[in-house]
Structure formats: structure tokens, C-alpha cells
Amino acid sequence: MTDRLDNDYDVVVIGGGAAGLNGALTLARARRTVAVIDDGRPRNAPATGVHGLLAREGMPPTELLRRGQDEARGYGAHLITGQVRAAFRHDDGFTVELADDRTTRARRLLVTTGLVDELPDIPGLRHQWGHDVVHCPYCHGWEVRDQAIGVLATSPMSVHQALLFRQWSADITFFTHTMAPPTPEEAEQLTARGITMVDGEVAALETTDGHIRGVRLHNGTVVPRQIIAVATHMVARAAFLSPLGLHTTPHPSGMGQYIACDATGRSDVPGVWVAGNITDMSAQVGAAAAAGAAAAAQINADLITAQTRLAVTAHRAALAAASAAER
Numbered sequence: 001m002t003d004r005l006d007n008d009y010d011v012v013v014i015g016g017g018a019a020g021l022n023g024a025l026t027l028a029r030a031r032r033t034v035a036v037i038d039d040g041r042p043r044n045a046p047a048t049g050v051h052g053l054l055a056r057e058g059m060p061p062t063e064l065l066r067r068g069q070d071e072a073r074g075y076g077a078h079l080i081t082g083q084v085r086a087a088f089r090h091d092d093g094f095t096v097e098l099a100d101d102r103t104t105r106a107r108r109l110l111v112t113t114g115l116v117d118e119l120p121d122i123p124g125l126r127h128q129w130g131h132d133v134v135h136c137p138y139c140h141g142w143e144v145r146d147q148a149i150g151v152l153a154t155s156p157m158s159v160h161q162a163l164l165f166r167q168w169s170a171d172i173t174f175f176t177h178t179m180a181p182p183t184p185e186e187a188e189q190l191t192a193r194g195i196t197m198v199d200g201e202v203a204a205l206e207t208t209d210g211h212i213r214g215v216r217l218h219n220g221t222v223v224p225r226q227i228i229a230v231a232t233h234m235v236a237r238a239a240f241l242s243p244l245g246l247h248t249t250p251h252p253s254g255m256g257q258y259i260a261c262d263a264t265g266r267s268d269v270p271g272v273w274v275a276g277n278i279t280d281m282s283a284q285v286g287a288a289a290a291a292g293a294a295a296a297a298q299i300n301a302d303l304i305t306a307q308t309r310l311a312v313t314a315h316r317a318a319l320a321a322a323s324a325a326e327r
Contacts, residue, residue, distance in 0.1 A: 005080050005098075008105040009033045011299055012096050014084050014240070015112035017042055018285045019276025019292035021068035023110050026296035028075035032303070035104060036072065037096070039083040043114050043277070044285075046130025051139050053286045064285070084240045094244075094271065107271070107306075108299045111241065112292055114277040115256070117232035120154055120177075124205030124212070125230070132212040133205075133228045137161075138284060141168040150215050150225035151195075152202060153179040156254040157231045159186045165229050166193050173223060175215060177202050198223060231255070236278045244269050255281050265295030273299055 011027050013020045016038025027034045042061060044050070049058040056064060069079055083099040093107040117135070119125050125133055134140040141164075148171045151162040159182055162174045172195045176182070181199070182190060190197055198217070206214040206222055214222040234256035236248045241259075246269045248257035258281055265273040275295040276288035283291065 004078055005035060005082075005102055005104050006033070006078065008093075008107075009035045009078075010106070010303060011035075011108045011110055011296075012037065012094070012104060012106035013110045013112060014087070014096070015114060015237075015276070015278070016065070016069070016079065017112060017114055017276060018064070018068065018289040019114075019295075020110065020112035021065070021072050021292070022289040023112060023275060023292035023296035023299075024072040024077045025068070025075060026293045027110075027300060028072060028077040030296075030300045032300060034072075034076070035078040035080055035106075037080045037082050037084055037098065040081060043117065044130075047139070048130075050285050051142070052284050086240050086243050088243050092271075107303060109272045110265075110292070110295055110299060111238070111259070111267075111272060111274045111278060112276045112288075113237040115234040115236055115258075115281065117234055118256075119230065119232055120152070122152075122202055122204060124207055125228070128205065128207070128212060128228070132226065133230060135161075135230060135232055136282075136284075137164045137168060137229075141165065144227045145169060147171070147226040148224060149173070149227045149229055150175055150223065152215075152228055152230045153177045155179075155231040155233065159190065161229055161231050162190060162195055163193060166195060170194060172196070173198055173215075173225060175202055175223075176200070234258075234277075234281050238278060241269075241272070244272065246272060251281055253281070264298045265291060266298065271302075 010032040011034050013024045013036045016036045024034045024036045044061045085099045086097045088095045095105055097103050145168045149165050149169050150173045153176050166172050174195050174197045176199050178201055200217045203218045204216045205212050206216050214224045216222045236258045238248055238259055251258045259274045259279050261267045261274050261279050265275045267274050273295040275291040
């Protein structure tokens, strides 16, 4: 990354993950001036590899980002290490203020800051996050196949999560923890798929040599498990958008807080687009990158419309002035 930050840009991209970098690449190739501002805290940092991404299967997340940064920079995008403190409306564009008091202006914003995973306060869970504690079967299912998997009920999506992981292992245990017991229909589905249900609050994860060996309940019972799947409460990283009147809202699935947008990535605030996990909470890397490119194309089209409108106005004024001079 570089610390170079100019005074103004066509587009400032806030967030330098797959969605942000692919959006910046698309905009830079469209000959737009672009800055990507990122604080260097990728959500997938604990993961050893990116999965389900064609031609990049298993690539370490840091390597994927490095390549994306080089590609965006190669077309002229500026890559800024920093944290955005706030974004404000300024004339027909925006002022972006960083935590170190640097500022820049942008005609449009593309926000791709992603999510923060909030984990239950269970001893051992955070330490194993991204290793023996996983959340997405499409991201980790192959790597944990045929192991003893425990699914910790933490959200309305937990039963669905257990049924998904059953595709990768026949040894699944569903821990109700502090959630309400599954409905009769859900219990029937779990039983029919051979998923064991264990009632009672989980107290801690038991580990040996840095790996999970079981789940300890509050009554002292330890249920042997190797892998724990947990549906985190996901919260969009969007507090800096508050001065614009743009706030997170509860996701219809109950998974957490996100920024709503239309099918093009356009938010409720004119001139602000969002892409990636900040608005599509279940998107994998490939989908997030594609959304970044699609939003960038919409932003470029919007800028062209604005430029054309100004050009038409200037053209008409010139014709009127020429006509007046002839009279």
C-alpha cells in the first residue's frame, strides 16, 4: 500500500478486500481517478486459504489481496493504508475523513468494508476461530469432512447450518446452547438426517495440543468433538457512514446488521454504492469481487450521465450565446 492521498478523486473506495479491489480495478480501467482506503484488517485473516474461487483455489488470503492490489495499482489506483473516521456530504460529492485527520474528496463512494464477526463469549471459541471453529461449509466443509462436528446454536440459521454440514460429515451434533429448542419440524429434520441433539448451555471448548477435543456443558459433561461450527452475529462495518444518514438495519435472515441496497448496489444515499459482505452477508470471495465490479460499472455509468448532463447544459449555453451575438 502507499500513503499517497490526493485532494480529490472521481471515486473513493472504502475497504480493500475482494469487492473493493475489484471495484477499483474496474473503475481505474475506465480511466477514473480512484483511491482505495483500507485499514489492513481483513475479515478472512485467520483463514489459511480462499476456497470456491476458480483458478485461485486454496490461495492464502494475503496473497490474493497482494495480487489484487498490484493489479489495481497498475491501472493508476491509489492504495491508502488508513481508517475512515467519517464521510460527509460536500457540494455534489463527499469529503472522506481519516482517523489520522487526512481528508480527501470524492464525487462518488463505493463502500466495501465488510463485516465483523461477533462470537459467543465461550472460552476457547475465539482462539480457535478460523481453524477448528468454522462457520461456512462452502468455505471449510471439504477441509473438515468426515470429522466429528458440533454445531453451536447461536442464531435462527443454526438448524440450517447443521443440515448443511451434514453433507460433509455423518457425525454431527447439534448443541441447543442458550437458544430455544428446535421446532418439532426442525427436530424431525435433524433426527431424520442422523444429527444428535444435545440440550444445555455450553460452558467451554476443551482443547489438547492446540486442537479441540470436546465441548464441555455447564453440568460438566464433555461431548467429544473435533470441529465446531458456529453462526456468528455479523455486523457491517459502517459507523463512519452515520453523518450521511446511512445506517445498518437488521438482515431479514436474522444473521446480523447490514446496509441495504438495490440490485445495482446503490444505497439509500445518492452517490453511495455498497458491495460485498457489507450488504450481501453470505457472499463468498468470488461473489463479493463480482459485486464490486458490477457496482463500479454502475458508478461509472452514473458519472457519465452527470458529465453528459453538464456537457449538454454547456452546449446549449454556447449555442444561445452564439445566437444572441448574431442578433
